[in-house]
Every structure is written in structure tokens, then in C-alpha cells.
Amino acid sequence: MKSHAKVVVIGGGVVGCSVLFHLARHGWTDVVLLERDELTSGSTWHAAGGMHTINGDPNVAKLQKYTISLHKEIEELSGQATGVHLTGGVLLAATEARLDWLRGVVAKGRYLGIDLEEISPNEAAELMPLLDPKQFVGAVRNKEDGHLDPSGVTHAYAKAARKLGAEVERFTKVEDIVRRADGLWRVITNKGEVVAEHVVNAGGLWAREVGRMVGLELPVLAMEHMYLITEDMPEVAAWNQKTGTEIIHAVDFDGELYLRQERGGMLMGTYEKANKPWSEFSTPWNFGHELLEPDIDRIAPSLEVGFRHFPAFQNTGIKQIINGPFTFAPDGNPLVGPVRGLPGFWVACGVMAGFSQGGGVGLALSNWMIEGDPGADIWAMDVSRYGDWATMAYTNAKVRENYSRRFSIRFPNEELPAGRPLKTTPVYDLLSAKGAQWGVAFGLEVPLWYAPEGVKDEFSWRRSSDFEHVANEVRTVRTSVGLSEISNFAKYRVTGEGAAVWLDRLLACKLPRPGRMTLAPMLKEDGRLIGDFSLANLGNPNSNGEGWFLAGSGIAEQYHMRWFEAHLPRDGSVRIEALGAKLTGLSIAGPRARDVLAKVTRADVSNAAFPFMAAAKMDIGMAPCLVGRVSYTGDLGYEVWVAPEYQRSAYQTLMAAGEEFGIGLFGSRALNALRLEKNYGSWAREYRPIYGPLEAGLDRFVAYGKETDFVGKQAALAERQQGGKLRLRAFVVDAADADVIGDEPIWFDGVVRGWVTSGGYAHHSKTSVAMGYVPKEIADEADGFEIELLGKRYRARVQPSPLFDANLKRMRG
Numbered sequence: 001m002k003s004h005a006k007v008v009v010i011g012g013g014v015v016g017c018s019v020l021f022h023l024a025r026h027g028w029t030d031v032v033l034l035e036r037d038e039l040t041s042g043s044t045w046h047a048a049g050g051m052h053t054i055n056g057d058p059n060v061a062k063l064q065k066y067t068i069s070l071h072k073e074i075e076e077l078s079g080q081a082t083g084v085h086l087t088g089g090v091l092l093a094a095t096e097a098r099l100d101w102l103r104g105v106v107a108k109g110r111y112l113g114i115d116l117e118e119i120s121p122n123e124a125a126e127l128m129p130l131l132d133p134k135q136f137v138g139a140v141r142n143k144e145d146g147h148l149d150p151s152g153v154t155h156a157y158a159k160a161a162r163k164l165g166a167e168v169e170r171f172t173k174v175e176d177i178v179r180r181a182d183g184l185w186r187v188i189t190n191k192g193e194v195v196a197e198h199v200v201n202a203g204g205l206w207a208r209e210v211g212r213m214v215g216l217e218l219p220v221l222a223m224e225h226m227y228l229i230t231e232d233m234p235e236v237a238a239w240n241q242k243t244g245t246e247i248i249h250a251v252d253f254d255g256e257l258y259l260r261q262e263r264g265g266m267l268m269g270t271y272e273k274a275n276k277p278w279s280e281f282s283t284p285w286n287f288g289h290e291l292l293e294p295d296i297d298r299i300a301p302s303l304e305v306g307f308r309h310f311p312a313f314q315n316t317g318i319k320q321i322i323n324g325p326f327t328f329a330p331d332g333n334p335l336v337g338p339v340r341g342l343p344g345f346w347v348a349c350g351v352m353a354g355f356s357q358g359g360g361v362g363l364a365l366s367n368w369m370i371e372g373d374p375g376a377d378i379w380a381m382d383v384s385r386y387g388d389w390a391t392m393a394y395t396n397a398k399v400r401e402n403y404s405r406r407f408s409i410r411f412p413n414e415e416l417p418a419g420r421p422l423k424t425t426p427v428y429d430l431l432s433a434k435g436a437q438w439g440v441a442f443g444l445e446v447p448l449w450y451a452p453e454g455v456k457d458e459f460s461w462r463r464s465s466d467f468e469h470v471a472n473e474v475r476t477v478r479t480s481v482g483l484s485e486i487s488n489f490a491k492y493r494v495t496g497e498g499a500a501v502w503l504d505r506l507l508a509c510k511l512p513r514p515g516r517m518t519l520a521p522m523l524k525e526d527g528r529l530i531g532d533f534s535l536a537n538l539g540n541p542n543s544n545g546e547g548w549f550l551a552g553s554g555i556a557e558q559y560h561m562r563w564f565e566a567h568l569p570r571d572g573s574v575r576i577e578a579l580g581a582k583l584t585g586l587s588i589a590g591p592r593a594r595d596v597l598a599k600v601t602r603a604d605v606s607n608a609a610f611p612f613m614a615a616a617k618m619d620i621g622m623a624p625c626l627v628g629r630v631s632y633t634g635d636l637g638y639e640v641w642v643a644p645e646y647q648r649s650a651y652q653t654l655m656a657a658g659e660e661f662g663i664g665l666f667g668s669r670a671l672n673a674l675r676l677e678k679n680y681g682s683w684a685r686e687y688r689p690i691y692g693p694l695e696a697g698l699d700r701f702v703a704y705g706k707e708t709d710f711v712g713k714q715a716a717l718a719e720r721q722q723g724g725k726l727r728l729r730a731f732v733v734d735a736a737d738a739d740v741i742g743d744e745p746i747w748f749d750g751v752v753r754g755w756v757t758s759g760g761y762a763h764h765s766k767t768s769v770a771m772g773y774v775p776k777e778i779a780d781e782a783d784g785f786e787i788e789l790l791g792k793r794y795r796a797r798v799q800p801s802p803l804f805d806a807n808l809k810r811m812r813g
């Protein structure tokens, strides 16, 4: 075994081997994979080997498509058979709601280049002869489904990597990992030590144990999973003989089942409701090529449905039931990327669909390590989407929920209950008493809307029970004044003598003068967005509690801290702190917002003294606060930042003062309706690391002319000169009883040319609005756009100027 390597990959399952292959293929050949046993000794060897392109997140779906296309290539590169059978498959719907969901999947496939087609139950039965068409209301055909040999694929990655110069050390168990003072990692094994610049944790079933070696508690949990294999079936033999083809894959969502041919019989697996975690606290090191005891009672309810939906199963025997563990993150997507605070330590774990996702994970991670960027939008897999709130108990609750809902529909207005409430702010019970319906963002409870007694969300793809109540909240804001809780923003304080110089280099905007705020896009070296913030200059960066204040997307707090910290000067001249729950927020907005504020503070908040984009410390009643004159509602409004111990007092003071003006509470759904009619985008929807500021319409906040060579400047200048490829546009949609939510295709002249990033109903303007990206060549066309929604295309028109307050009179007045 070598004593030094650029990268040590820990784990020889399908994921570790894919990472090794991709690193070697992209030119890093001084890499070694350490496996404590034979390759495939974790979850990989007993997998069912199924692969699918579809995923709830379109960007993960793209990587799944890449993975599936890669298998043939690694077979050729390595000379190792992968056993790929690209049979195609059918996705089955037994209910109308499921069919609506499937139509959304077909629609997404159009711009992802995934060939999906809606077919009738009878057509499905012609493709998959074992199903009873009477049990279904519709289906979708996917030509890219299939299965493979899990061990073959893993060995093919490893062999291809070795051919490129990478090394694989089997029977080499990593026992400890220690960071040296010079930043290199000592990887200590039972066979000696390797010193490496980078370490990748691809430990699969043992990813938690490997994480603990560096003090990291990863939010992953293994679950038991069962599939059965039948005896040979005459129906299968007859079909094979008649068509010369295998029986294709089927996913029966309502039965919570997946099926495929396995030799002369069938394989049927299920994500059962009565699921069971495996080794909840730690994974035994002596667990090897073992299977778990099958528990047929647990899967019996699913099998019953399966036998009804696929009657031929009633006449066959079960040859074997496989029960094996594999790991999940709380939301079921992988955990990939660099770990904040541990430079050179990377994770590629929690991969629950290794044969659909392993290639994409390897590609993204190797790009990230070599180029400094994953090269794709992988937010849905980024390890930084979790914070310290994703504890072991939280993970346990969430993984169980996710497993039991693997094939369930999640409606756009459906909030999942497990692991909640966890983080709450001091006004939580006050808002609950007013009917707050809660959602969650980065672990924190967030008020979505306020329901009268006896009313709650009715889950639906269409406008639902909240519609009129959200409309009332919007009306309150636009006609008098509304109050909302905004603690879910991420808040950062930047101090130190180097703060201004550092921010000027990190952010693309011009820095504001003391007492002023600005919108602050943050770019990567490639000129694309990596953040958008509001930045306030509170003056005197050296004194405690002042300096610079940044507010940004709450869900990206860890993501942005990882970026900030990686860019901090080493001399300690700049300090940045994520304030998290140390600072809570309230916002008041609407034409009477100033009247409310003026009543509760001695500060002069007249337009002249405290204009749009001003920021200052002021007391609200008795509570010391930081107030910024800005509002995401696009109205006259203020953001009030207050320490948690004063939040109740500030809230009660504002509500009491607002009574004479008819103040009312509004939640994030109303806020969405309000920002949409202002054409305001938001992080992780409109603003993502694959778009340039010109494409995203944030170029007006980029100080292209500032002297400082800010990160991404050259690339941003090039984008401005060359014009980029896409444009973000707001559309008014002729929708009927449902509104877009995001990821719907945008058609132009009968062809899919773009995709929706978000949307909804703008209650004040009484208009259905969508925001999305289209190629720049057609971005200003007056006519020809349509947006597909629940299987139908609706006319859409570009809305270049905001529907509300286009002349900014209200906001600046």
C-alpha cells in the first residue's frame, strides 16, 4: 500500500468505486480506494440492481440519466460485464391523483430529455403482461428503466479506474482519520497509514462510523429492505418466447411495489409502511456478506395488493426473500460534497439508489474536488442542506417517514409531520394561537398561513382550502399593514478590520455606505451565482455587535458558511458568524407600515430620515432592534431583527400599535403571492449556481465597473458581453383552477424550450404567475408561450414589468 496519495476513498461499494473511477478519468490518478473486505461488502452486493431515471428533483434526475448511460461505457473500458438489461418500464397509477402526479413527471421529462409517454392501462398491459389493467387508471412508459448486476457494475468501475492508474486496496480497514497541522489527513488502517490531501467518505453502511472518526455525526440511517424472487413462472416463459424480450420493469406506486423479471421468474420489492431501521446507533464492523431475517408479515399488506394488481403471482411460489440494509438521508437524497469546517474531507454517502445515482455522484464529486465546482446543480444532494438540527433522533424519525412514503404522493401544499416541531422561535405559541399553519425550513418552524378555527390544508394539486385565507392576508398587506415572521432567513454578522475589503472581493455589488443596505449577489469563479443577500453597513466593523449584516436564504446557511469560511483570510482580520436562532425576525409591510413603526419608536422613520434601503438600530417599544427599510413583499415595509429574548415583546408592541390600522398576520404563502407580482426571485428557485447574473436578471446589482477584482468578475464581464444563454422571465398564465409550483415545462411555438422555477397565484393582481428560464433568443417574444400544468398547456405571456408598483412609488414612498 502506498504511504501518500492525493485522495483516499474509503469504501468499495458502488459509490466509492464510481468516485475512484471519475477521479482517475478526470486526471487525478494518485488515488487509492481502501475497502475493509471484498468490494461490494456493504449494501451493494444484495441490491436488486434496478435503475430509473425519474427523481423528484430534476437535477438529480439528470444525474440519474447520466449514470444509466455510463454503464455500457465502463463495461467497455474495463472489460468487465455489468449485466445491464435496458428493458424499459411502466409507471402505474391506480388513482386519479397519482395520474396527475405522473403527468407532472412526463412534463418534467420533456425538458430533461427523458423519453416518457402517457399510456392507457390496456396499453400498459400489452407491454407488461402480468398486470391487470382493471386495477389501474393510467400509466407512463419509460424507455430508460432497466436493471444490472450490482457486483459487475462495481467491479467495472474499479477495474476501469485501475486501468487509468488508480489503486484499490481490499481487506484494508480504515480505523482512524487524523488531521495534521499542515492540513493533510492521516488515514490509519489495519495495514498502515496513508497520508492524503483529500479523504472521501463513501462508507455506505458505515458512513456514520467513518464520519465519527473526524467528529462528524452524519444524518444517515440504514433501513431493512425486502424483495422476493418467485419460482419460474409459465407466464414469464410464454412472454419471453412470444416476444423474444424480457418482461419490462413496473413500478406500482399505489401498491408501493417495484417488479422486474429475474431469470425465469419475477422479482418484487416493496417499501412497506411498517418499516424497520437497522442498527440505529452504530453499524457492527463484523457485518459482512450477510442477509437479515425476512419478515413476511411486515410486507404482507403490500404483497396482497401486488398479488391483486399482478394476478399471475397468485399461482407461483416464492423461491427466496432477500432482506438487506441500506442507508438513507432524512429526505432520501444522497449526501455529497465538502464538509464545512473540515477542508479536504468529502462525503459521498446516504446513496439509496446506487445504480441510478452512483455515476452522477461520482461525476459531481470528482468535478468538485478537481475543478472546485460540481459542474451541475446538485443542491438536492449537497450535504450542506442539513445543519446541526439533523440529529440522530431527527434523522431516525425522518428516514422512517421517508421510507414509508417512498412511493406516496407529496402534494404541493403537504407538509410532512415527522421530526417536528424541532426548532421554534419565541412567538411560536402566539402565532399558533392565531391559527398559524406551520411548514419547516432548515429545521425551523415557519408560518405558512393562518387558518380560521376548523380549517386546514386539504392536500391537492389544485387551489385548495387556504386559497381565500391567503387572499385575505395579501389584501391586508396591500391595503393596510401585515406582520410576518421572518426568522427563517439566514443572518450573518461580519466584523474585523479586513471586513470591508473581504466583502468587496467576495460580493459582486458595490458596498453600501454606513446606514445603508444593498442587494448583494455573490458569484463563483465561473461567474455564476452562489448567493444573493441583502447587505447592510452598520458602521464601525471593529466594535462588537456592529460591522456588516447579511441576510440571505435560510435553507442555505450551511452552504453559504462553507463558502464564506473557505474564502476567509487566514490572518484573522475578518470574522463571520451565522447568527441562526440568536437573531429572530419580524417584518411589517403595507401602506400603513410606517405609521405602525412611527408609533413604537422614538427614531425618526419619516421617508426623508429613513428612506428605502436605510438600516439602523432602534428600539421598538422596549426591545432593542435592528431595522432595515426593505420588504420582500415589494411594498413599503421594514425588516425588524431582534434577539430572541425580545421577540415576543417586539411582536406584541407592533401588533398592538397596528390595531388601529387593521394589522393582520401573513405567512410565507402570502409572501410568495406578493413577491410574484413584483417579479422577485428567490434563492434555490430562480437563483441557483447554474445561472449567471445577467441570465437571472441580477446584473443590475453587479458592480461590473468596481475596481476590486471580485470573485467571478472576469466571467461575469464575459457573460455580459456575450449575453449568456438564458433569461429569467415572469409570465402571466391563463390557468384555471391550479397554479404552477415549479419544474413545469415552458413551451414556445409547440416545442419545450424552458422550465418554470416557481409560481403561484398573485392574489392582489388576481393573476396566475410563473417564473422560469427560457433561451434568450425568445425571451422577449410577445406571443407563443404556453406552460404545461397537470397534463394541459395554458397560454402564458411574458410580464416584463411587475404587476404591482412598477414605478416603485409604494416601495420608495
Ligand SMILES: Cc1cc2nc3c(=O)[nH]c(=O)nc-3n(C[C@H](O)[C@H](O)[C@H](O)COP(=O)(O)OP(=O)(O)OC[C@H]3O[C@@H](n4cnc5c(N)ncnc54)[C@H](O)[C@@H]3O)c2cc1C
Binding pocket: 010, 011, 012, 013, 014, 015, 016, 034, 035, 036, 037, 038, 039, 040, 041, 042, 043, 044, 045, 046, 047, 048, 049, 050, 051, 172, 173, 174, 175, 202, 203, 204, 205, 206, 207, 210, 225, 226, 227, 322, 323, 324, 325, 326, 348, 349, 350, 351, 352, 353, 354, 355, 356, 357
Ligand atoms: C435489498 C436491497 C435492494 C436494493 N435494490 C436496489 C436497486 O434495485 N437499485 C438501486 O439503485 N439500489 C438498490 N439498493 C440500494 C443500493 O444497494 C445502495 O444504494 C448502494 O449499494 C450504496 O452503495 P455504497 O457504495 O454507498 O455503500 P455500500 O455498498 O454499503 O459500500 C460501502 C463500502 O464501504 C466499506 N467500508 C465502510 N467503512 C470502511 C472502513 N472504515 N474502511 C474500509 N472500508 C470501509 C464497506 O465494507 C463497503 O464495502 C438496494 C439495497 C438493498 C439492501
